[in-house]
């Protein structure tokens with residue numbers, strides 16, 4: 064393992080674009096500081112709605128091809144963030160985007176939502192045991208906002224972290240590894256409220272503005288353990304989001320998804336430490352996800 068950088072961060076996401084929206088500044092910062100930043104994306108996002116009219120033919124109910132197109136968008140986004148290690152769980156197309164909760168695609172063969180958690184976790188165990196990350200970042204049990212692929216990504220990531228540490232589990236996947244710290248993506252409610260107040264005052268030309276509850280992972284301030292100031296990486300994060308052009312329309316410090324409702328881009332990113340060493344004392348916040356971890 065001597066060739067691995069000292070600090071290693073793994074992020075597990077559901078679709079291409081989630082990483083840039085949630086963690087773009089964190090990823091750019093740690094990559095720039097020499098940490099190994101690895102992204103595992105669980106699906107190609109084939110069911111996403113396409114924003115630009117000239118790419119509308121990629122939609123699954125038209126010619127298709129959105130998944131392959133989004134592989135390219137993700138690669139471009141990762142260039143902006145300086146992240147060279149990005150993979151799809153089980154390889155590109157192994158698990159398919161399940162669509163929104165309740166959609167008939169939820170039940171289609173190969174849909175990520177429809178996949179046995181332990182089967183999918185096996186692919187991630189292999190990644191964990193070879194990269195040996197000290198830190199894992201993923202979603203909360205609700206997937207941040209209830210999308211089936213986000214919920215499943217949470218389950219698979221948490222289960223894989225458990226299985227990777229078990230000496231008896233599939234030794235052919237590598238030496239057991241315990242991830243020191245596991246984080247869920249969060250946004251403190253007062254931060255969201257402040258950002259939306261500025262957005263309402265900003266007089267943008269979005270047809271509407273999203274509700275705070277549309278933002279994944281908004282919680283009370285007291286749940287936040289960790290705050291990563293990514294101000295220096297705001298341009299990288301914004302450029303990465305822009306690279307996901309089928310999914311995201313960026314205007315200044317704001318963006319919209321296919322619903323055309325404006326949202327703030329958060330360049331300070333927030334987390335809740337849920338498992339692992341160096342539990343953060345109440346009332347104190349970490350400013351480094353690697354705080355307290357050895358090599």
Ligand SMILES: [Zn+2]
Nearest residue numbers: 077078081213
């Ligand atoms: Zn997503």
